[in-house]
Amino acid sequence: xRTTRRAYLELHLAVLLFGFTAILGDLxxxxxxxxVWWRVLITSLSLLLxxxxxxxxxxxxxxxxxxxxxxxxxxxxxxxxxxGAIKLSNASVxxxxxxxxxxxxxxxxxxxxxxxxxxxELLLGVVVIPGMALIVSDLQGQxxxxxxxxxxxxxxxxxFSILNKKWIxxxxxxxxxxxxxxxxxxxxxLLLPFYTQDPTTxxxxxxxxxxxxxxxxxxxxxxxxxxxxxxxxxxxxxxxLTINLEPVYGILLAMWILNEQRELSxxxxxxxxxxxxxVFAHALQKKRGS
Numbered sequence: 541x542r543t544t545r546r547a548y549l550e551l552h553l554a555v556l557l558f559g560f561t562a563i564l565g566d567l568x569x570x571x572x573x574x575x576v577w578w579r580v581l582i583t584s585l586s587l588l589l590x591x592x593x594x595x596x597x598x599x600x601x602x603x604x605x606x607x608x609x610x611x612x613x614x615x616x617x618x619x620x621x622x623x624g625a626i627k628l629s630n631a632s633v634x635x636x637x638x639x640x641x642x643x644x645x646x647x648x649x650x651x652x653x654x655x656x657x658x659x660x661e662l663l664l665g666v667v668v669i670p671g672m673a674l675i676v677s678d679l680q681g682q683x684x685x686x687x688x689x690x691x692x693x694x695x696x697x698x699x700f701s702i703l704n705k706k707w708i709x710x711x712x713x714x715x716x717x718x719x720x721x722x723x724x725x726x727x728x729x730l731l732l733p734f735y736t737q738d739p740t741t742x743x744x745x746x747x748x749x750x751x752x753x754x755x756x757x758x759x760x761x762x763x764x765x766x767x768x769x770x771x772x773x774x775x776x777x778x779x780x781l782t783i784n785l786e787p788v789y790g791i792l793l794a795m796w797i798l799n800e801q802r803e804l805s806x807x808x809x810x811x812x813x814x815x816x817x818x819v820f821a822h823a824l825q826k827k828r829g830s
Contacts, residue, residue: 547773550766551782557763559789562631563797564755565623568748572623573728573735575752576616578744580725582756587718590761596715607707608716612723614700619724621693629679629686630803631794636675636812637690639787642819643668644698652702667821671814678808713768784819787812 568575588594600608625634650656679687704716736742744752767783791812794800801809 544773547770548782551770552785554763554766554770555783555786556789557759557766558783559635559786560793561755561759562622562626562635562790563793564751564759565626565634566631566794566798568744568751568755570744570748571735571741572620572627573731574742575623576619577725577728577732577742578752579619579756579760580616580721580728582752583760584718584722584725586757586761587714587721590714590765591718596712597719599711599715600719604707604711605719607703608719609723611700611703612720613727614696614703615720616724616727618693618696618700620728621689621696625686625690625693627686628689629683630800631798632791632800632804632808633679633683633686634690634693635787635790635794636808636815637687637694638697638790639694639812639815639819640668640672640691641694641697641701642784643815644695645701648698649702649705653706667818668815671811671818674807674811674814678805678811683803714765717764784816788816 565572565575570578597605622634622638625637676684676687732742791800
């Protein structure tokens, strides 16, 4: 019992740290591309230290290396669009887009993995649509564009999650994460010369360094290790239900730290409640049906 309670605490801490990434994205003054490049670089180096070198690479055959490198590029594009949405709008709007990942997974996973659809997944879509309509009615200009990019980010997150689920089974998750994030870092490094006209814009300011280290070491590396460790003790249902709290934690943190409730109306938060409620109801329905 004590081990299970500790696992729940570790997973909630991990999800809280994941939710804090949106706040840091708003606070860091770098562009989305430079921010994500630093994040994957610092995280990859920290994972390399945990793995104590490159020897693990022999655990992947050439086809697997190409597959996971491709997923790493999807991760890079997901983070680029997520932080791009934050820069255009705010953290709360970007997190609402991310909250639709469960809905997109429910629709796309049966198509990609050739499994049957369920009525509960279609019902989830019926509830998510009016929730999103309420949110859209409250936004305009850059806020609305930010939501559109956040939805694209959620689609990319859905795709790499489904592909990881399909191919991850026989590999060490930390080794796999390094391969994906290392590939993401290489991909973004190739983009940097085309995007960065002034090299000084790549260099973080003092507080940016602090926020980047927290983002990479605490909100990525530590959060990931805590989440992995907790999954050894918790059921898939319990872990997925807890992970769905990420946008909730993130939006509450945005209200507390960034005072974003001043920019958004009650209809926005009512729409958020509908979407989050639908996600949890869907998870409970799947649990009863299993």
